Amino acid sequence: MRRYLRLAFALFRYSLAREMMFKANFLLWIVVEIAWLGLQLALVEVIFAHVTEVAGWTKYEMVMLVGTSHLVQQIFQVAFLVNLIEFPENVRTGKLDFALLQPASPQFLVSIRKYDPGSVVNCAIGVAFVAWAAWKLGLRPAPWQLGLYALMVLNGVFLHYALMLMIVTLAFWIVRAQGLVYGYYNLFNIARMPREAFRGAAKVLFTWVLPMLVVANFPAQVLARGVIGSGATWIFLLTLAFLALARVWFRFGLRFYTSASS
Amino acid sequence: MSLSRSAPLRLAKYLRVMAIGFQNTLVYRWNFLLRVGFSFIPLMGAFFFWGAAAKGGGGEIGGYSFNAMISYFLGLMLLDLLASPTEDDYQIAAEIRDGLINQFLMKPVDYLAYRFSLFWSYRAIYAATTLVPVLAAIWYLRAYFTMPESWGVAWLCLVAVLLSATLQFLIAFTSALLAFWVLEVSAPIFIIYSFEFLAGGHVFPLDLFPPWAYRLIMLTPFPYEYWFPLGIFLGRFSPDEVARGFAMQAAWCLGVWLLARWVWARGIRRYTAVGG
Numbered sequence: 001m002r003r004y005l006r007l008a009f010a011l012f013r014y015s016l017a018r019e020m021m022f023k024a025n026f027l028l029w030i031v032v033e034i035a036w037l038g039l040q041l042a043l044v045e046v047i048f049a050h051v052t053e054v055a056g057w058t059k060y061e062m063v064m065l066v067g068t069s070h071l072v073q074q075i076f077q078v079a080f081l082v083n084l085i086e087f088p089e090n091v092r093t094g095k096l097d098f099a100l101l102q103p104a105s106p107q108f109l110v111s112i113r114k115y116d117p118g119s120v121v122n123c124a125i126g127v128a129f130v131a132w133a134a135w136k137l138g139l140r141p142a143p144w145q146l147g148l149y150a151l152m153v154l155n156g157v158f159l160h161y162a163l164m165l166m167i168v169t170l171a172f173w174i175v176r177a178q179g180l181v182y183g184y185y186n187l188f189n190i191a192r193m194p195r196e197a198f199r200g201a202a203k204v205l206f207t208w209v210l211p212m213l214v215v216a217n218f219p220a221q222v223l224a225r226g227v228i229g230s231g232a233t234w235i236f237l238l239t240l241a242f243l244a245l246a247r248v249w250f251r252f253g254l255r256f257y258t259s260a261s262s
Numbered sequence: 263m264s265l266s267r268s269a270p271l272r273l274a275k276y277l278r279v280m281a282i283g284f285q286n287t288l289v290y291r292w293n294f295l296l297r298v299g300f301s302f303i304p305l306m307g308a309f310f311f312w313g314a315a316a317k318g319g320g321g322e323i324g325g326y327s328f329n330a331m332i333s334y335f336l337g338l339m340l341l342d343l344l345a346s347p348t349e350d351d352y353q354i355a356a357e358i359r360d361g362l363i364n365q366f367l368m369k370p371v372d373y374l375a376y377r378f379s380l381f382w383s384y385r386a387i388y389a390a391t392t393l394v395p396v397l398a399a400i401w402y403l404r405a406y407f408t409m410p411e412s413w414g415v416a417w418l419c420l421v422a423v424l425l426s427a428t429l430q431f432l433i434a435f436t437s438a439l440l441a442f443w444v445l446e447v448s449a450p451i452f453i454i455y456s457f458e459f460l461a462g463g464h465v466f467p468l469d470l471f472p473p474w475a476y477r478l479i480m481l482t483p484f485p486y487e488y489w490f491p492l493g494i495f496l497g498r499f500s501p502d503e504v505a506r507g508f509a510m511q512a513a514w515c516l517g518v519w520l521l522a523r524w525v526w527a528r529g530i531r532r533y534t535a536v537g538g
Contacts, residue, residue, distance in 0.1 A: 055317075
C-alpha cells in the first residue's frame with residue numbers, strides 16, 4: 001500500500017512537470033472546464049427565469065447540485081480520466097504492454113499513470129460555486145453535514161471511476177472505441193439533474209445500473225437541506241460493489257488482450 | 263494533370279472517397295453502434311428534466327409546452343445524427359499533425375472537398391442505420407411529438423438541415439486547421455464546442471434567452487447550426503424571420519468556407535510535413 005502511495009505521488013510530480021512544459025495548453029484546459037460549467041449555469045439561470053422550482057429544487061439548490069457534480073467530476077479528472085480515456089487507444093496500438101510489464105498492478109497503472117493537475121483549479125471553482133450557493137441559501141452547515149458531504153463526494157468519484165473502467169474495458173473486444181468515451185460524456189450529464197425528476201424504469205436505471213443520479217444528488221441534498229436521502233447508506237455499498245465488479249471485469253478483459261505488433 | 267478535366271470525372275473522384283468512407287465506418291461498426299446507443303441518454307435526461315421544469319412552470323416554460331420541448335429535443339437528436347460531424351475534426355487535426363496530408367498536396371485532390379465527401383458518407387451511414395431506432399423513439403414518444411405544420415415547412419426544414427450540416431462541417435474543419443500551429447487542438451476545439459452548444463441551441467431553445475441576448479446571438483454563426491432548422495421545424499419563426507435566417511445561414515456557410523480557405527493557405531505555408 002505504501003509503495004503504491006509513493007508511486008502515485010511520484011507520478012503526480014511527473015505529470016505536473018510534463019504539464020508545465022505546455023503551459024498554454026494547461027491554461028486552455030482550465031478555460032474549457034470553466035466554459036462548460038458556465039454553460040450549465042446558464043441553463044439554470046434561463047430555466048429559473050421562467051420557473052421557481054424543478055422537481056422540488058430551487059434555483060440555488062440547483063446551483064449547488066451543478067457545482068457538486070462539477071466537483072465530483074473534476075476530482076475524478078485529476079486522477080483517473082485522462083488514463084481511462086487513453087486506455088482504448090493503448091489497447092488498439094499495443095501500448096498497454098508497457099503497463100503490463102511493470103512490477104505493479106496493471107489496474108493501478110492503467111488508472112492513475114497520468115494526472116491532470118489543471119483540474120485541481122477546477123475543483124476549487126466547483127467548491128466556490130457550492131459555497132456561493134450555500135451563502136445564497138443562507139446555510140449554516142453543521143460539521144456532520146460537511147463531513148458526510150465530503151464522504152459522499154468521494155463516493156461519487158469512485159463510482160465514476162468504477163463505471164468508466166467498466167465502460168473502457170470493452171475496448172478489449174471493440175477496436176477503436178472512441179464511441180465509449182463519447183458515451184461516458186453523455187452519461188455524466190445525467191449527474192447534474194435532480195433525481196426526483198426521473199420516474200419509473202429510468203429512475204431505477206440511473207440509480208442502480210448506471211448510478212449517475214447517486215453521484216451528486218445525495219451530497220447536494222445533505223448540504224442544502226440537511227436531509228439524508230432514503231437509501232443513503234446504500235450508495236456506499238453500491239460503490240463498493242461497483243468497484244469489485246469493475247475489478248473482476250477488467251481482469252477478465254485483460255485475458256483477451258493480444259497486444260499488437262509494431 | 264490538366265485543368266480541363268471534365269467535371270463528372272472530378273466528381274467521380276470524390277464519390278470514390280465517399281465509398282471508402284462507407285467501408286471505413288462499417289469496419290468499426292461497434293464503435294459506431296455504441297455512439298448511436300449512447301446518444302439516447304441525453305434524450306432521456308431531457309425528457310425527465312424538462313418534464314419536471316414544465317411542471318414547475320405550470321405546464322409550460324417560456325412559451326414551450328412540455329410536448330413542444332420534447333419535440334425540440336427529439337428534433338435535435340435527429341439533427342445531430344443527420345448533420346453533426348462526429349470525429350471529423352480530430353481526424354483532420356491528426357492527419358495534419360502526423361503529416362498524412364502530404365499525399366493530398368502531391369495529388370489533384372482538394373483536401374477540403376475530400377473531407378467533405380468523407381463527412382457525407384459518415385452522415386449517410388449514420389442516417390441509414392439510426393433511422394430505425396430514432397423513428398422508434400419518435401413513435402414511442404409520439405404523444406409528445408408535433409409534426410411540421412405542412413409539407414412546405416418540412417421542405418424548408420430539410421434545406422435548413424443541409425445547410426446546417428455544411429456549416430457544422432466547415433466550422434469543424436476550420437477549427438481542426440489549428441493543428442498547423444499547435445500540437446494539441448483538443449482544448450481550443452472544446453472551447454468552440456461550448457459556444458456552439460450554448461449559442462447554437464443545443465442546451466435549450468434560444469428564445470428562452472432574454473430578447474437582447476437573443477438578438478446578439480442571432481448574428482453569430484452558431485444558431486444556424488441547430489436552432490434555425492429546429493425553429494423552422496417547430497414553427498417558431500415568421501416568414502420574414504425564415505427568409506432572413508436562410509440568408510444568414512447561407513452567408514455564414516460562405517463566410518466560414520472563405521475563412522477555411524484562407525486559414526488553409528496560411529497553414530500550408532507553415533507546414534513542415536513531419537513523417538512520410
